Amino acid sequence: MINFEDNKPIFIQIAETIEDGILSMAFKEEEKLPSVAEFSTTYKINPATANKGINILVDKEIIYKQRGIGMFVSKGARKMLIQIRQEKFYETFIDELVSEAKKIDISEKELINMISKRIDESNKNKK
Numbered sequence: 001m002i003n004f005e006d007n008k009p010i011f012i013q014i015a016e017t018i019e020d021g022i023l024s025m026a027f028k029e030e031e032k033l034p035s036v037a038e039f040s041t042t043y044k045i046n047p048a049t050a051n052k053g054i055n056i057l058v059d060k061e062i063i064y065k066q067r068g069i070g071m072f073v074s075k076g077a078r079k080m081l082i083q084i085r086q087e088k089f090y091e092t093f094i095d096e097l098v099s100e101a102k103k104i105d106i107s108e109k110e111l112i113n114m115i116s117k118r119i120d121e122s123n124k125n126k127k
Helices: 010-023 036-043 047-059 077-103 108-126
Strands: 063-066 070-073
Touching: 010 036, 010 047, 010 077, 036 047, 047 063, 077 108
Parallel strands: none
Antiparallel strands: 063 070
């Protein structure tokens, strides 16, 4: 969903929204995506902004355009996005988590136990 209050550029949010749709399988591989006009109407943004976000994904080969037909999710896009997001997760969250744990003297075992506990709590809340 687009958040106009966010500091993140809207075109980046559009790209991430499409990525999230692919990851959740709302948009399946080889499936046609909404048009630039549909994105711009849905989110009440300039078509050039929507197009800029879409082109990010075209450049990454996550989606492809067929002239006169529309845009489609590339074969293997979900797998590619999972790999990209896992690497980003590791760099963004795990590195920071380990660094902070070291600063405040949390041992590896304690950190693993904390994570396990949080996962257990999260799983219980889903039921």
